[in-house]
Amino acid sequence: MTESNAYLPLSGMELPRFAGIPSFMRLPIVDVASRAARDEVEIGLVGVPWDGGTTNRPGARHGPRQLRDASTMIRLVNQATGMRPFHTARCADLGDAPVNPADVEDALARVRAFYGKVREAAVVPLSAGGDHLVTLPILRGLVAGGAPVGLVHFDAHTDLYEGYFGGFRYTHGTPFKRAIEEGLLEPARMTQIGIRGTSYDMDDIDYARSKGVRIVTIEELMDRGTDAVMDEARARIGDAPAYLSFDIDGIDPSMAPGTGTPEIGGFTTHQAQRMLRRLDGLDLIGADLVEVSPPFDPSGNTAWVGVNIMFEILCVLARSVARKSAGGGTHPTPA
Ligand code: MN
Numbered sequence: 001m002t003e004s005n006a007y008l009p010l011s012g013m014e015l016p017r018f019a020g021i022p023s024f025m026r027l028p029i030v031d032v033a034s035r036a037a038r039d040e041v042e043i044g045l046v047g048v049p050w051d052g053g054t055t056n057r058p059g060a061r062h063g064p065r066q067l068r069d070a071s072t073m074i075r076l077v078n079q080a081t082g083m084r085p086f087h088t089a090r091c092a093d094l095g096d097a098p099v100n101p102a103d104v105e106d107a108l109a110r111v112r113a114f115y116g117k118v119r120e121a122a123v124v125p126l127s128a129g130g131d132h133l134v135t136l137p138i139l140r141g142l143v144a145g146g147a148p149v150g151l152v153h154f155d156a157h158t159d160l161y162e163g164y165f166g167g168f169r170y171t172h173g174t175p176f177k178r179a180i181e182e183g184l185l186e187p188a189r190m191t192q193i194g195i196r197g198t199s200y201d202m203d204d205i206d207y208a209r210s211k212g213v214r215i216v217t218i219e220e221l222m223d224r225g226t227d228a229v230m231d232e233a234r235a236r237i238g239d240a241p242a243y244l245s246f247d248i249d250g251i252d253p254s255m256a257p258g259t260g261t262p263e264i265g266g267f268t269t270h271q272a273q274r275m276l277r278r279l280d281g282l283d284l285i286g287a288d289l290v291e292v293s294p295p296f297d298p299s300g301n302t303a304w305v306g307v308n309i310m311f312e313i314l315c316v317l318a319r320s321v322a323r324k325s326a327g328g329g330t331h332p333t334p335a
């Protein structure tokens with residue numbers, strides 16, 4: 001790790017946390033194409049302010065800005081685990097991926113190109129959506145041309161549908177089916193946790209079963225407990241690279257109401273923290289937190305929940321990065 005403080009968050013003891021320009025977690029802002037990104041930054045926090053895949057209540061395009069604001073409340077140490085992620089890996093805010101709010105396919109191309117640069121710089125991204133379709137171009141940028149990766153996916157929904165509105169294939173209900181079809185994800189190493197609610201049909205569940213994707217319903221999670229389920233998800237992934245995707249609607253809407261597709265009967269914020277801490281040890285190529293919709297979040301609490309989830313994920317990512325640099329390993333090489 002660096003000897004300097006260049007990649008530590010701006011201290012709240014120097015400038016109060018409510019003051020200054022709100023980068024993610026008060027980290028320095030670094031251009032993805034810069035030498036600093038290539039040579040120094042190990043984890044990049046990225047906003048993807050786009051919700052063109054939303055089929056019902058919109059607003060997740062406003063997520064990154066509100067999450068940055070809320071993230072200035074985050075401190076240095078995870079008291080539960082002792083983790084100090086900013087001291088374990090060099091972290092920076094890489095700004096927002098470029099998007100096009102008026103054209104879905106062009107937006108996907110722009111986001112993918114941005115994550116291609118993240119990959120070239122050997123930076124591990126922690127992204128903030130945006131709706132859940134943003135995970136597809138992120139995976140295209142990080143994985144395309146390489147071996148498919150495993151997935152731990154927290155959500156009320158499988159997002160494994162074929163299409164909406166007569167076969168339109170790109171919505172926030174379809175990213176993981178597209179990613180499997182495109183060889184970005186390995187179904188046998190995928191686990192989806194927290195699935196519940198009403199649905200149009202069972203096509204997504206049937207598809208998951210046919211491909212070997214493991215679905216853990218909220219009922220099973222509550223019956224078996226979080227540790228047992230996370231241990232199973234880890235065992236399915238093994239030592240090979242994986243991605244982590246967290247849809248805020250996995251959390252119960254009493255604790256995270258500011259999202260487009262809430263479903264009652266979810267897991268709690270504390271259970272979410274326990275589950276994420278249990279993932280320490282995975283080899284992660286990146287992660288995201290999606291579907292925070294500020295227009296449905298008048299108290300701001302959903303964004304506050306979201307950035308704490310991002311902090312827990314960052315702790316796991318920092319350990320993953322540190323293990324690889326200690327072992328002389330490298331990040332995935334560019335295609
Ligand atoms: Mn989702």
Ligand code: MN
Binds near residue numbers: 156157247250
């Ligand atoms: Mn969802």
